[in-house]
Amino acid sequence: MALGSLLPELLPGGPGRTPLIERVARWAREKPDAPAYTFVDYSIDPSGAHVTLTWAETDRRARAMAVALRRAAGPGERAALLLPQTLEYMMAMLGAMHAHVIAVPLFSPDLPGHAERLIGAYTDAEPAVVVTTRGALPHVEKFLADHDVPQPKELVFADEVDVALAGRWEDDPVAFDDLAYLQYTSGSTRRPAGVEITHGNVTANAAQLWAGWAPEKPDPELVSWLPLFHDMGLISTMALPLVHGDHAIYTDPVSFIMNPMRWLRLISERPGKNVYTAGPNFAYEYVASQATAEKIAELELSGLTTCLNGAEPIRPSTLTTFADAFAAAGLRPGAQAPGYGLAEATVFVTAAAENVPPKVVSADRDALTQGELRLCEGGSERASALVSCGRPSGQIVAIVDPETRSELPDGQVGEIWVHGPNVAAGYWRNSERSQDTFGGELPDSGGLPSRPWMKTGDYGVVHEGELYVTGRIKDLIIVDGRNHYPQDIEVTVQEAHPAVRPDHVAAFALPGEETERLVVVAERNRRVPLGRLDVHEVETAVRGAINVQHEMSVHEFVLIEPGGVSRTSSGKIARAATRRRYLDGELATTAARLASRG
Numbered sequence: 001m002a003l004g005s006l007l008p009e010l011l012p013g014g015p016g017r018t019p020l021i022e023r024v025a026r027w028a029r030e031k032p033d034a035p036a037y038t039f040v041d042y043s044i045d046p047s048g049a050h051v052t053l054t055w056a057e058t059d060r061r062a063r064a065m066a067v068a069l070r071r072a073a074g075p076g077e078r079a080a081l082l083l084p085q086t087l088e089y090m091m092a093m094l095g096a097m098h099a100h101v102i103a104v105p106l107f108s109p110d111l112p113g114h115a116e117r118l119i120g121a122y123t124d125a126e127p128a129v130v131v132t133t134r135g136a137l138p139h140v141e142k143f144l145a146d147h148d149v150p151q152p153k154e155l156v157f158a159d160e161v162d163v164a165l166a167g168r169w170e171d172d173p174v175a176f177d178d179l180a181y182l183q184y185t186s187g188s189t190r191r192p193a194g195v196e197i198t199h200g201n202v203t204a205n206a207a208q209l210w211a212g213w214a215p216e217k218p219d220p221e222l223v224s225w226l227p228l229f230h231d232m233g234l235i236s237t238m239a240l241p242l243v244h245g246d247h248a249i250y251t252d253p254v255s256f257i258m259n260p261m262r263w264l265r266l267i268s269e270r271p272g273k274n275v276y277t278a279g280p281n282f283a284y285e286y287v288a289s290q291a292t293a294e295k296i297a298e299l300e301l302s303g304l305t306t307c308l309n310g311a312e313p314i315r316p317s318t319l320t321t322f323a324d325a326f327a328a329a330g331l332r333p334g335a336q337a338p339g340y341g342l343a344e345a346t347v348f349v350t351a352a353a354e355n356v357p358p359k360v361v362s363a364d365r366d367a368l369t370q371g372e373l374r375l376c377e378g379g380s381e382r383a384s385a386l387v388s389c390g391r392p393s394g395q396i397v398a399i400v401d402p403e404t405r406s407e408l409p410d411g412q413v414g415e416i417w418v419h420g421p422n423v424a425a426g427y428w429r430n431s432e433r434s435q436d437t438f439g440g441e442l443p444d445s446g447g448l449p450s451r452p453w454m455k456t457g458d459y460g461v462v463h464e465g466e467l468y469v470t471g472r473i474k475d476l477i478i479v480d481g482r483n484h485y486p487q488d489i490e491v492t493v494q495e496a497h498p499a500v501r502p503d504h505v506a507a508f509a510l511p512g513e514e515t516e517r518l519v520v521v522a523e524r525n526r527r528v529p530l531g532r533l534d535v536h537e538v539e540t541a542v543r544g545a546i547n548v549q550h551e552m553s554v555h556e557f558v559l560i561e562p563g564g565v566s567r568t569s570s571g572k573i574a575r576a577a578t579r580r581r582y583l584d585g586e587l588a589t590t591a592a593r594l595a596s597r598g
Helices: 020-030 055-072 087-099 115-125 137-146 163-168 199-213 231-244 253-258 261-268 281-289 293-297 316-329 365-369 431-438 486-496 535-550 575-583 590-596
Strands: 035-041 049-054 078-081 102-105 129-132 154-157 179-184 194-198 220-224 247-250 274-279 304-309 336-341 348-351 360-364 383-387 396-401 414-419 454-463 466-472 477-479 482-484 500-510 517-524 556-560
Touching: 020 055, 020 087, 020 199, 020 231, 035 055, 035 087, 049 055, 055 087, 055 129, 055 154, 055 163, 078 087, 078 115, 087 102, 087 179, 087 231, 102 115, 115 179, 115 194, 129 137, 137 154, 179 199, 194 199, 199 231, 199 348, 220 231, 220 261, 231 247, 231 274, 253 261, 261 274, 261 281, 261 316, 281 304, 281 316, 293 316, 304 316, 316 336, 316 383, 360 365, 365 383, 365 482, 383 466, 396 454, 431 454, 477 500, 477 517, 482 486, 486 500, 486 517, 486 535, 500 575, 517 535, 517 575, 535 556, 535 590, 556 590
Parallel strands: 035 247, 078 102, 078 129, 102 179, 129 154, 220 247, 220 274, 274 304, 304 336, 517 556
Antiparallel strands: 035 049, 179 194, 336 348, 360 383, 396 414, 414 454, 454 466, 477 482, 500 517
8 A cells, every 4th residue: 555645735736835945035125144064164263163044144145146057057057065164055055046057066076985976977068167266276176187087168266256245136936847956876786877857856745754754843953964064964954944943053074974973962961942854874883883981971962862773774673773772861762753855756755654663573484585474473583674764755656567657556566766856857858768767657546646756676575554665676696486575685694704894795696507696795803803813714604694584595795995885875785886896806815814914
């Protein structure tokens, strides 16, 4: 049975049909001195230098940026954002949305680990203008000189735009169907593609996220460190506060990685507020691993209303670890809200209900791989733990048989399809892929909209009115006619031996003569000294565990050095990219490292 319904206010003629960007001016009129966006800069002050813009200042700066952009680019041309995550980044996004210039939220070229993604996205977008800062200019100039990428007509320095330009802006209302920005996917299975996000899409998804995640509560505030070039960071940090004119406090991802406790300290500093935050699974695992009794004693988290957990597979153990670690600091049992989303739906699709502890079910692995959710005892070796991602808000989710295009009943595994005003129209300059992804139709809709449906490429199942995501269709491993979800195998591998680094395992298939062959690539755990490491022992343990728990053999197991497993910009395991590097012989193996030591 399909989940969800459309929000009446977002339907034609509804009160929510005001483009989100126009609300900046509204809040500037109604609450000019209220804080809008605060950036916390740890690069100039280890304790965090807070720089805040009021709604009146945000309105003026965004309009000034719009004037600067319109001088450099015409309506419909692209502006690539190649600058650090500061207040200037936020103003560049808002200014582009005012100016009818299509923003391309990217990042400064000196950000490590993302060079290939930057080249691909920048080249695909063909920007007419690059927005950067004077400090980032050397990195931008080097990027443009070193790579075969389109050269922009002009550079706009976001930190040098004269605020007085705001007085020269002439209102040019945007339409719901106008493109607001290109959200480049993180590319876990293929090259990044630019999802065409319209003003209608971002307006709808912000309203949906608010309705499902942050319903009417006094003094709500958003605290985030998520990258603004990523869909979850952009919508939660930029768009969500625009719905009701609330306050967003954010820092940059590097500051979080260097000291994850900064995230929780920022939340702890908001007494008397209803604080919302979001992050991928690894972030909650990471911050819990760095917590000590002394650090926890300094926190006050009773005001933390919701922690949205999304953007990558959610592990039940992470939910437990985070809850246990910070219960003493006042973390509410129902604060954690697992969710599901993707760039093609702007970002937000479903989330668990507030004030309810996360739901986890144990599913029989064999039945699951045959397309059926059958509950079993949690301690069973045949059990797969699935986390509920809750219900949709303002959109409709259906589980569909991808072969017959028919809706499946509850308890049956199929492809997750999404319908709603937040679903993008297509991919930038890729009509064939757009039709394949966004052109889903239900021949026998049974009261549901017949089209258009967005095919997510994810397997899922509905149980007791909530969505459970089971895996990526393209990642499915089929050996001897049986389906295996790679994440189940990866959990088995990391639990097989302490020398395997947790959450840094990639399982994938290679073609064989009669059936697919399983290959497992795992990073070495730095906590296990090289001098005491026996690679053969690790391999034997992994092969044995997979044979017992999954009844399959491993074609090849490769233990590699830390940092070798590819990941997407949102932190997901990039199995396809790891597979390519494995086939190309690019992985630095631990065996080779040991051999070089003599």
